[in-house]
Amino acid sequence: MRHLPWEEAADFQIGLKPIALADWLEGGEADAAVRKDALFARHLGLVWAEAEGSRQAQEEVLEMVGAALGPAPVPAGLPPLYAASRRVPDDLCLMEKRDSQWRLTALSLSAGSFFTAEEVIGRSLAELHDPVTGFGERFLVRVQRIFDGLRPELLLERRNWTVLNSDALHTPSSAPIRARIGEIDATTAGRALNLRVERQTLRRLPRTGGVLFTIRVWLAPLDSLRGDPVRLAGFARAWRSATPQLRAYKRFELYDDLVASFLRDAGAGGASGL
Template identity: 45%
Template structure:
């Protein structure tokens, strides 16, 4: 069992704050810790369920700019794909999303290769403005979307911002357009098997702006690891407990955590 590459709960409770931090441009696509466990399955889904995981309302020239930006550090590849964006997405574990600023000032999702969605459907979100990409969070700061949009407006080509998002889930699935099957698995799992079923799901996200088109490139890398591997020391168990219990109740409900509360408590009890 590997040590998970990302442990964002060590930084405290989950939060609505963007938490974006600048990183070197060359780290846009980090060393691919997920390639061995995910890339073959990702490519299979890209081919067999293309209508579910790919959309584009943009000209091929724009897709090619994004593809070149993502793969510039990789050796040439010969495998053919229908579009440049899909060709790039097939070479990295990250999902690739492109947002374009409209004349109304709103950033909209206009193209994406999204094979590891965290409980949303690409077909339902394509073309929507930033504020519509996720269901509303209860008690969320109403100015949050505007603040993020201003940040996007101000981003300059060459800058790369990074953030992490995390949750728990039942099982190790990465293609999860719906949380329903995972919650059903959690409900059917006895407390004694909590550590066998619970997994830590982490999103590593980066945001950058393409120099020619001005599109926003939003990358999402999903890492899924057994919760037992993430909580391999007393310090980690303590940090996770503090983060889990310290997360705002409305945000926890939005993330679907009540469905896992019983199993998380059982897991923490065994590890304490």
């Protein structure tokens, strides 16, 4: 696991930080096109959507990815944003300002966390974040200002995390995953439960004015923390101190007993019993 976002906060936060342009795309997958093309062919509506009039900005994204990774052949007939997405492990989401609102106008979504491309295409920032408890009151205006003021030379990064009983990147629905929680034996929780970390970036498209939002998902079983006491302790603290709002949104209560069993077995039980 490359990232440890649970060490940064126990509550929702915007958490955007500037990073160097050279750090934009992390890589870490030998050939993302193999995984993505299979989903594109079999489940198109789940993983791809575009709004009319977005192709010019899509082309700019393709050029930016090419500039970062070097030239590569572009398969004929593919939407430009999807052609760019085939070169990186990240999901690529294009936001453009339409009718005074920042809206999602194209996205390649191979590792969506409980949503699909066809569900969210065309949605505004407010609509996209509606499931997040208190987002509108606490963060919406600030996020809109960030999008409005983002400069082409300023690249921003944020991260978040959750625990899930699935090692799949492509998780369009929560129902079949959460339905299996009861089948997990507490003694195997460290293997059955996975840390799911999203590393996200925001970058302005200088020519067309849109914003590219990238999402790179990293997965690792809880057992991967056993050999690193510092990481294990950081996770244990974050789990126990998560705010009620964060716990409710991420449905942590579904995993409390299993995580408690893992932490006790790993030597991080603590006085709370978790």
